Amino acid sequence: MGNNSNRRVRCFICNRLVPRSYADIENYDDDESFALVTLRISNKIGCICSGCITYYALQLGTTFEFSSGKFGNNPNGNNGTLTDYGFSDDDDDLNEASASASSAITTVKTVEEKSQDEKDLELFRQKYDCLDYSLDSLAAIVEKTVFGQHESVQKFLYALYFNQMANLMEDLGDEPFKHKHIMLIGGTGVGKTLLATTAARAFGVVYSVSNATPITSAGYIGDKVENVLERLLDAAKGNIELAQNGVVILDEIDKKRAVPDGSGRDVVGKAVQQELLKLLEPSTIWIKHNSVPFYTGNLTVVMMGAFVGLEEIIQKRSKKTTIGFGAQSSTMPVSMSQVTADDLIEYGFIPEMIGRIPIISPLNDLSHSTIVDIIYSHLERYNKFFKIKNFELYFDPLLVNKIADEVIAAKTGARDVEVRLDEVLRPALYRIFQSQPNGVCEVGENGEINILLHNKKNPKILEAIDFPPVEKYIDEDE
Numbered sequence: 127m128g129n130n131s132n133r134r135v136r137c138f139i140c141n142r143l144v145p146r147s148y149a150d151i152e153n154y155d156d157d158e159s160f161a162l163v164t165l166r167i168s169n170k171i172g173c174i175c176s177g178c179i180t181y182y183a184l185q186l187g188t189t190f191e192f193s194s195g196k197f198g199n200n201p202n203g204n205n206g207t208l209t210d211y212g213f214s215d216d217d218d219d220l221n222e223a224s225a226s227a228s229s230a231i232t233t234v235k236t237v238e239e240k241s242q243d244e245k246d247l248e249l250f251r252q253k254y255d256c257l258d259y260s261l262d263s264l265a266a267i268v269e270k271t272v273f274g275q276h277e278s279v280q281k282f283l284y285a286l287y288f289n290q291m292a293n294l295m296e297d298l299g300d301e302p303f304k305h306k307h308i309m310l311i312g313g314t315g316v317g318k319t320l321l322a323t324t325a326a327r328a329f330g331v332v333y334s335v336s337n338a339t340p341i342t343s344a345g346y347i348g349d350k351v352e353n354v355l356e357r358l359l360d361a362a363k364g365n366i367e368l369a370q371n372g373v374v375i376l377d378e379i380d381k382k383r384a385v386p387d388g389s390g391r392d393v394v395g396k397a398v399q400q401e402l403l404k405l406l407e408p409s410t411i412w413i414k415h416n417s418v419p420f421y422t423g424n425l426t427v428v429m430m431g432a433f434v435g436l437e438e439i440i441q442k443r444s445k446k447t448t449i450g451f452g453a454q455s456s457t458m459p460v461s462m463s464q465v466t467a468d469d470l471i472e473y474g475f476i477p478e479m480i481g482r483i484p485i486i487s488p489l490n491d492l493s494h495s496t497i498v499d500i501i502y503s504h505l506e507r508y509n510k511f512f513k514i515k516n517f518e519l520y521f522d523p524l525l526v527n528k529i530a531d532e533v534i535a536a537k538t539g540a541r542d543v544e545v546r547l548d549e550v551l552r553p554a555l556y557r558i559f560q561s562q563p564n565g566v567c568e569v570g571e572n573g574e575i576n577i578l579l580h581n582k583k584n585p586k587i588l589e590a591i592d593f594p595p596v597e598k599y600i601d602e603d604e
Contacts, residue, residue, distance in 0.1 A: 135161045137175040139247060144175045178247075253371050254294050256330045261287060267328045272321045273503070273540070274496035278487045282308060282325045282428075285485050286373070289426045290331065293371055302423060307406055307482060309379075309470075310430035311462050312489030315539015318430040321489070322375045331426075332372035334358040338429075339381045343397035351401050352413045355420045359413065366418065373426045374405055380431030383474025399476045406482040429483065437462065439469050462488035492539055497530040500540045504547050511555060516563040524571040525550070528599055550575075550596055573599035 134143040137159075145160045159177035261283050268279050285306040292303035310318045319335065326333035334357040342348030354374060362369035382402070384395035404411055408423030440460045465488055467480045492500070505521055512519045529546050536542060554567050554575045561579060568576040573596030 135171060135173045137161070137178055138172040139174060139178040139244060142175065144173065144177075146173075249365075249367055250297075253368060254290065256290055257287070257294065259329070264325070264328050268321070268324050271324050271503070272317050273499050274492050275317055275321055275489050278310065278321060278489050279325065281485055281487045282310075282321060283329070286325065286329050286331065286426055289424075290329075290371070293424045296424070302408065305424075305426060306484050307427040308429070308485045308487065309483045310428065310487055310489060311433050311436070311465060312430075313432050313491065313537070313539060315541035316489045316492055317540060318489060319375070319377060320540075322373075322428050322430065326373045326375075332358065332362040332368050333375060334361045334372070335375045335377060338376045338379045338402075338431075341382065341398055341401070343401050351404050352411060354405070355411060355422070356413050359418070359420070366420070370421050370424050373428060375428045376402075376430070378431050379429040380433045380436075380473075384476070385474055395474065396476055399479050403478060403482070406479065427483075433462075433473065436465065436469060436473050439472050440464050443469065492534075494530050494534055497533050497540070497543065498526055500543050501526050501529055501547065504544055508547065508551055508555075512558065512567060515558050515561070516565070517558055518566045520566070520568045522569060522571045525569060525573060525599060528571075532598075550599075570595065571599075572596075 135146055136143050140159075142159070147160055159175040161173035162176040261280070264283050265276075265279050268283070269276065272279060285308050289305045292305060296302050310322065312318050323333065323335065334354070336349070336354045336357055340349040341351070341354070344350075354376070355369075358372050358374055359366065359369040362372060382395060382398050384399070405422055405425060405427050408421070411420050411422060412418065413420050437460060440462070443466075444460050444464065465486060467486070470480050470486070471477055505519070505526075509519050529543070529550075532546065533539070533542050550569060550573050554569070554577060557577060558565070558567065564579075566578040568578075570576070575595075
């Protein structure tokens with residue numbers, strides 16, 4: 127702002143220093159905030175800046191009738207008086223904002239009244255700050271940790287954004303929108319929980335993870351829907367408004383499918399699903415020993431599981447047979463990406479539940495190249511321990527490929543990567559943690575470790591400490 131830097135005033139709401147008027151901003155940009163309203167409250171001079179006036183007005187619940195009149199000039203910003211910034215009558219946007227400020231500020235009588243408004247506004251912003259982010263930027267953040275699931279990441283972030291936008295519109299008086307709950311389907315180690323938690327954390331919403339396996343219906347001993355909501359409230363540190371706006375993640379949901387017994391009935395499985403409907407539709411559940419009402423209509427619910435056996439149902443539905451002379455039955459290859467709502471109902475879920483989960487996202491099986499990317503991601507994290515001790519880590523790419531081959535063969539997904547890397551690096555880190563700093567750690571193709579340490583008496587001399595290779599990575603022909 128050049129020579130006009132002393133003409134700034136601090137906004138009472140966002141706490142930023144902003145120019146007293148848009149005329150004080152060099153090369154004025156429409157997006158830059160300025161002190162639309164200046165005030166004096168308890169011997170403090172501040173303002174409601176142009177960036178905050180809309181939020182402030184929404185919190186007051188005031189309906190404005192915009193006009194184009196000017197206001198009295200008061201450079202000291204006395205309480206309740208607007209400052210004239212020379213808005214021209216033909217400047218509709220600024221006149222509109224000025225009229226908004228005039229209506230809003232008449233309600234500010236005392237410090238106590240404004241203080242409560244500020245608290246409400248802070249909560250309002252805390253709930254909906256996530257809507258300021260670009261979905262592509264959030265996806266880029268998530269995919270630094272979640273590999274090979276681009277489409278599922280996009281679907282997840284879309285659902286989160288849609289639901290939070292729906293909550294905002296409902297807060298502003300619009301009709302409630304039907305939320306887009308999510309079901310993630312994929313085998314072990316493909317990144318279901320990692321995707322859900324990383325996306326929710328990047329999005330900035332409160333979330334909790336619960337295992338669906340121990341959940342039982344009313345009257346049975348076990349986990350309850352109330353316990354699931356209590357975990358979410360605890361994650362929100364007791365703030366019920368943030369908790370009701372949060373994300374419930376239910377893992378192992380496939381364990382709650384209805385599996386008919388000899389009589390063809392599975393009362394328990396269906397009963398639990400009926401209980402879980404309370405999370406998927408607007409209802410009020412009393413938690414914390416019936417002392418706290420929890421409204422579920424603003425939640426985003428994520429259900430996920432491996433769904434073992436679902437492929438057979440898809441295969442059965444997709445089976446194609448050639449009819450005619452010399453006919454041969456041929457079975458088309460299937461994947462989880464072909465799953466439909468009817469497949470899930472046949473798998474053992476009630477239509478009422480599936481009908482309330484519009485986004486079904488099967489996760490991809492991890493390819494060899496994706497596993498390699500995950501290994502290098504873990505190595506970057508391990509490398510931080512080496513760097514703290516001023517060691518350089520060299521890890522042979524051939525060993526990376528061997529580990530990726532083992533993970534693919536074991537069908538354990540990314541879950542087993544860290545275990546295998548720890549087997550290789552543990553001996554080296556054990557030695558380095560208790561050694562003098564500075565050195566080099568080399569990990570060879572067969573898992574052999576070579577550590578070079580600087581001699582204490584003569585730092586220019588490197589002393590080698592050899593470790594035998596990890597037995598499983600030694601080539602069979604050696």
